[in-house]
Amino acid sequence: MTTLRKALVIGAGIGGLTTAAGLVRQGIETEVFEARSTPGRLLTGGGFMLWHNAFLSLRRIGLDEAVTADSVRMRFHEFRSDSGRRLARWHLDAPTERCGAPACALRRSALHKVLTEAVGEDRIRLDARLTGYTQDADGVTARFADGSTARGDVLIGADGLRSAVRAAMRRGFEPPPRYSGYTAWQAIARLPGESVVPTGTFFNLWGRGGRRFLYCRLNEDEVYWDAITSDRAARRIDTVRHTRAAAMAEAYRDWPEPIGRIIAATEEDAILPVSIHDRPPAGGWTDGRVVLVGDAAHPMTLNLSQGAGQAVESAVVLAGMLGRATPENLPAVLRAFEESRRARTADMVTTSWRIGTLGLVHSTALCRLRDLFMYTFFGTVARTQSYALMLDERLERDPVLPVARAAGSGGERSPC
Numbered sequence: 001m002t003t004l005r006k007a008l009v010i011g012a013g014i015g016g017l018t019t020a021a022g023l024v025r026q027g028i029e030t031e032v033f034e035a036r037s038t039p040g041r042l043l044t045g046g047g048f049m050l051w052h053n054a055f056l057s058l059r060r061i062g063l064d065e066a067v068t069a070d071s072v073r074m075r076f077h078e079f080r081s082d083s084g085r086r087l088a089r090w091h092l093d094a095p096t097e098r099c100g101a102p103a104c105a106l107r108r109s110a111l112h113k114v115l116t117e118a119v120g121e122d123r124i125r126l127d128a129r130l131t132g133y134t135q136d137a138d139g140v141t142a143r144f145a146d147g148s149t150a151r152g153d154v155l156i157g158a159d160g161l162r163s164a165v166r167a168a169m170r171r172g173f174e175p176p177p178r179y180s181g182y183t184a185w186q187a188i189a190r191l192p193g194e195s196v197v198p199t200g201t202f203f204n205l206w207g208r209g210g211r212r213f214l215y216c217r218l219n220e221d222e223v224y225w226d227a228i229t230s231d232r233a234a235r236r237i238d239t240v241r242h243t244r245a246a247a248m249a250e251a252y253r254d255w256p257e258p259i260g261r262i263i264a265a266t267e268e269d270a271i272l273p274v275s276i277h278d279r280p281p282a283g284g285w286t287d288g289r290v291v292l293v294g295d296a297a298h299p300m301t302l303n304l305s306q307g308a309g310q311a312v313e314s315a316v317v318l319a320g321m322l323g324r325a326t327p328e329n330l331p332a333v334l335r336a337f338e339e340s341r342r343a344r345t346a347d348m349v350t351t352s353w354r355i356g357t358l359g360l361v362h363s364t365a366l367c368r369l370r371d372l373f374m375y376t377f378f379g380t381v382a383r384t385q386s387y388a389l390m391l392d393e394r395l396e397r398d399p400v401l402p403v404a405r406a407a408g409s410g411g412e413r414s415p416c
């Protein structure tokens, strides 16, 4: 069987690097093309949550332990109202034991570092912005903004929400992403003190006036937070006359501690507002030898903390299927990949969107009703549904991807 000779991966985010790591592990020649010009800029961004399913997938490419080593394991996920009242508390130890993989908080840069090392820096070309591609019976050619080109058997578009590969696939016509109506102000604060923010709990506060606040400890010194403000709430946030930190402090002035302390401990430049978008689930992730993965294929809002988790899952599945593909059956393999991932990611996109609309509730009366709903259902029904969505049994059954033999061994692959 002739295996694939070369894969081109567009985008060195979580989806692109995970796919590339899976391909390199199987001995497939891989080159990653990233539009940004400096490795440092790739490592920006705050912290985030990776749930059990992401670690189960990372295990299949041998990277779960390296990522957990730089993460903090979460033992509780706690939902509160903006008065500080506890609405629900999920114990995460039992599912961790059951599925054999943790839920963790970590810096984005920590995950990027592990993935970059697994791919190999020499396989990542920076300052390479894809502008289009052409394909024929023998392969696919990627074109870049500097006039250069690259040729491979397969082109993987892992270039995020506003994917150029996706746009090229659709012959230049692509509706804009769907705007959620809210913004996430994400940051990492320097705030030591177990008594202020205890390690191991992911706090999730739902408030009145279209405001939410999430936070958790990342390590002894740092706390990751996300303030989510609806457009209506954001109209009162004045970043012309005030710094972002001062505007956030004002917006959350009446919220319980430690929120004021967390904001006060955050440097102005560390706060990054991101308007939240997704795309309604739709097929069409493949075009011959070209395929989309991660946010390019299935972008979702942040409410389930699953965008990166799903990017990792899809990337590992895609790499595994490409390891068994030939240049001849490649288009069919890519279609099978889409088929295998479409329903699961569509469920995630839809559920995440619905949860987000709960956060847009503005009036005090409706927020009280929502609190009651969360108090009644979030510790039981919602938790069960969320875990049923997150822990698909197949994730635990799928085999580990084979490791390629060392160079000089003729490129033969070892068995699983």
Ligand SMILES: Cc1cc2nc3c(=O)[nH]c(=O)nc-3n(C[C@H](O)[C@H](O)[C@H](O)COP(=O)(O)OP(=O)(O)OC[C@H]3O[C@@H](n4cnc5c(N)ncnc54)[C@H](O)[C@@H]3O)c2cc1C
Binding pocket: 010, 011, 012, 013, 014, 015, 016, 033, 034, 035, 036, 042, 047, 048, 049, 050, 128, 129, 130, 131, 158, 159, 160, 161, 162, 163, 164, 165, 184, 186, 226, 274, 293, 294, 295, 296, 300, 302, 304, 305, 306, 307, 308, 309, 310, 311
């Ligand atoms: C505020 C916020 C909080 C979040 N929290 C979580 C969380 O807790 N847990 C979770 O699982 N997910 C979370 N997510 C979602 C997660 O960040 C994304 O789903 C994930 O980053 C998607 O990875 P990706 O590699 O597909 O895309 P991206 O991370 O967008 O990477 C795409 C890469 O492609 C490059 N690129 C773009 N265009 C081109 C081009 N033309 N040519 C070459 N390169 C190009 C970009 O520079 C970038 O490096 C959050 C998102 C937000 C906004």
